Amino acid sequence: MDAEKRKEYARNYRATHKEEIKAGKKRYTESHKEQKKATDHKNYLKNQEKRKASAKLYRAANLEACNQRSRDYHEVHKEERKNHRLNNHVIYWARNSIHKHRQAGYNVEFSADQLISMAATTKHCSICGQELDWSGGKGRAGWNSPSIDRIDNNDILRLDNVQIICRHCNTTKLDRTMAEFVKYCKMVVDKFSEATA
Numbered sequence: 001m002d003a004e005k006r007k008e009y010a011r012n013y014r015a016t017h018k019e020e021i022k023a024g025k026k027r028y029t030e031s032h033k034e035q036k037k038a039t040d041h042k043n044y045l046k047n048q049e050k051r052k053a054s055a056k057l058y059r060a061a062n063l064e065a066c067n068q069r070s071r072d073y074h075e076v077h078k079e080e081r082k083n084h085r086l087n088n089h090v091i092y093w094a095r096n097s098i099h100k101h102r103q104a105g106y107n108v109e110f111s112a113d114q115l116i117s118m119a120a121t122t123k124h125c126s127i128c129g130q131e132l133d134w135s136g137g138k139g140r141a142g143w144n145s146p147s148i149d150r151i152d153n154n155d156i157l158r159l160d161n162v163q164i165i166c167r168h169c170n171t172t173k174l175d176r177t178m179a180e181f182v183k184y185c186k187m188v189v190d191k192f193s194e195a196t197a
């Protein structure tokens, strides 16, 4: 068989055995995953200095363009960064809220992820309606910072018997049930409506 014929034979073989070849490649990749990872890592380490040096050269030659790109990137991802900070704060808040209630002896039946989902849809205090501050600023928590509250006084916390309320309401309500708290508020309203009538 001459060279041309061999080439043509190979071409035909590839054309008629497409699926087998594909499957064979896939099998090979699967069974050599670890080797590939090791080789890639070895090459990565080997070329580290080289990469650093050429990046440095490139940056020196294109300083203004590089700075502009970094300013553009910063601007484009502003919202993302803000959301990232916010989301991480909510994650921290959720884990901490669950932890604190467990420490206090309550049985918490929902996960942090479930509480995070609840937080995502709770923009306002479930009692007074004031907008909640989810920004998680540093320092002492503000009066409209969110906290979880038990609607009844069950020792088991479930998604259907907790609500997210502001610190003002939580400090006022303490461990009263919603029914007791509403009764108390009504007493205050009645007393002062009489006084101002």
Ligand SMILES: [Zn+2]
Residues within 6 Å of the ligand: 125, 126, 127, 128, 129, 130, 165, 166, 167, 168, 169, 170
């Ligand atoms: Zn409130």
